[in-house]
Amino acid sequence: MMMELIASAMGTVAFALLFGVPTAYYLTCGAIGAAGWLMYRLMLAIPIGPTFAVFFATVVIVLLTRFAAVWRKCPATVFLITGIFPLVPGAKFYWAAYYLVTNQIAEFLETGFAAVKIMVAIVLGIIFVFELPHRMFQLPGRNKKAPKIRIMRRG
Amino acid sequence: MDGGRIQPKTEQEERRVLNAAMDAGHILLQNGAEISRVEETMERICRHYGVMTGEFFVLSNGIFTTGGQTSDKTFARVQHIPVKGASMDKIVAVNQLSREIEDGKYESIDDVERKLEEIRRMKGFAAWQQILASGVGSGFFCVLFGGGFADCAAAFIAGILLYIYVLKVSAPHLSKIVGNIIGGMLIVLLSLASYHIGLGVSLSPMISGAIMPLVPGVAFTNGIRDIANGDYISGAVRMLDAVLIFLSIAIGMGVMFTIYHSMTGGIMP
Numbered sequence: 001m002m003m004e005l006i007a008s009a010m011g012t013v014a015f016a017l018l019f020g021v022p023t024a025y026y027l028t029c030g031a032i033g034a035a036g037w038l039m040y041r042l043m044l045a046i047p048i049g050p051t052f053a054v055f056f057a058t059v060v061i062v063l064l065t066r067f068a069a070v071w072r073k074c075p076a077t078v079f080l081i082t083g084i085f086p087l088v089p090g091a092k093f094y095w096a097a098y099y100l101v102t103n104q105i106a107e108f109l110e111t112g113f114a115a116v117k118i119m120v121a122i123v124l125g126i127i128f129v130f131e132l133p134h135r136m137f138q139l140p141g142r143n144k145k146a147p148k149i150r151i152m153r154r155g
Numbered sequence: 156m157d158g159g160r161i162q163p164k165t166e167q168e169e170r171r172v173l174n175a176a177m178d179a180g181h182i183l184l185q186n187g188a189e190i191s192r193v194e195e196t197m198e199r200i201c202r203h204y205g206v207m208t209g210e211f212f213v214l215s216n217g218i219f220t221t222g223g224q225t226s227d228k229t230f231a232r233v234q235h236i237p238v239k240g241a242s243m244d245k246i247v248a249v250n251q252l253s254r255e256i257e258d259g260k261y262e263s264i265d266d267v268e269r270k271l272e273e274i275r276r277m278k279g280f281a282a283w284q285q286i287l288a289s290g291v292g293s294g295f296f297c298v299l300f301g302g303g304f305a306d307c308a309a310a311f312i313a314g315i316l317l318y319i320y321v322l323k324v325s326a327p328h329l330s331k332i333v334g335n336i337i338g339g340m341l342i343v344l345l346s347l348a349s350y351h352i353g354l355g356v357s358l359s360p361m362i363s364g365a366i367m368p369l370v371p372g373v374a375f376t377n378g379i380r381d382i383a384n385g386d387y388i389s390g391a392v393r394m395l396d397a398v399l400i401f402l403s404i405a406i407g408m409g410v411m412f413t414i415y416h417s418m419t420g421g422i423m424p
Contacts, residue, residue: 014292020242090363
């Protein structure tokens with residue numbers, strides 16, 4: 001378990017470098033990646049299944065991301081993209097491709113569908129937490145109000 | 156709040172402000188920012204320098220700007236911005252610049268232009284650093300998929316070789332679809348090879364770890380956020396980008412599995 005936490009943090013940091021994140025944010029990126037993985041493992045301990053576990057892990061990651069973005073005064077994208085990586089269902093992906101070419105269609109459908117459900121859980125986690133108002137994430141004492149700019153939304 | 160708004164004096168100055176805003180938007184969009192961030196940053200720069208008439212239309216691969224009096228537009232510019240690899244440091248830098256402009260740290264538009272040029276020239280990490288990071292990332296993610304030490308070592312090597320391929324062959328010469336199909340094939344080939352020479356015992360974590368550097372994280376996350384923000388066109392384009400890459404990797408993996416099967420007679424480790 002400890003090993004996994006270290007691995008998720010280090011993996012997140014490695015990918016932060018790959019996406020050109022400035023070095024100053026590595027520690028925060030790694031911590032968020034590890035926190036997400038910890039939540040995922042904790043949720044797996046109770047029987048709610050991997051999809052919900054990923055959903056709650058995503059929620060934790062995005063909450064931390066938004067706090068970190070306000071605290072470090074930088075775009076949330078930096079922490080979000082890297083922090084989500086440990087949750088990507090790479091293994092499901094592998095098995096789906098494998099079952100497909102070996103003509104094990106029932107197994108393919110099962111794994112492929114599980115992978116899609118996990119991706120949807122990640123999507124919903126991101127959308128729900130980004131819906132929360134910005135002021136929730138402002139730390140006390142740093143309440144410099146962000147200027148609100150009205151711009152027309154277009155398709 | 157806005158650190159004293161500056162009134163542009165001439166039409167010439169107004170053009171320069173709009174051009175600077177467009178350059179800032181260009182850098183953001185090219186390096187993987189969300190559409191709303193691009194629009195907001197451009198709007199902020201224009202407002203601060205007193206250009207109230209700027210109108211922007213931002214898509215995932217282009218920016219359209221007009222400015223001037225509503226009855227008589229004096230500025231119109233379209234920029235096509237091809238999708239490039241993400242580099243977060245430039246997004247962070249432009250974001251920082253836009254904050255500083257708002258705090259009134261940039262008196263004249265000259266300083267902004269200079270700063271933008273500086274950001275555009277910012278060097279990312281060197282190729283060897285990225286290649287090493289890809290290997291390290293693959294190795295550590297292999298742990299999360301339940302790999303042992305030998306599996307992770309194999310994933311590390313596969314990650315390194317894969318990224319050499321990405322930087323030297325795929326990114327400069329191949330289209331996304333072909334590049335990722337071959338990438339998927341390469342991962343399976345490398346993992347099977349290390350399995351057969353005795354490095355690594357379980358194929359699943361090895362391959363799962365090694366495909367991570369190909370996963371289109373930026374396109375996927377930005378696609379979701381754009382759609383959530385109501386930028387459907389750009390969001391859909393980015394999601395399509397992500398899905399295409401996912402499918403291409405899967406096809407590449409599948410092709411390699413099939414070749415392996417026909418060579419070994421249906422036995423898969």
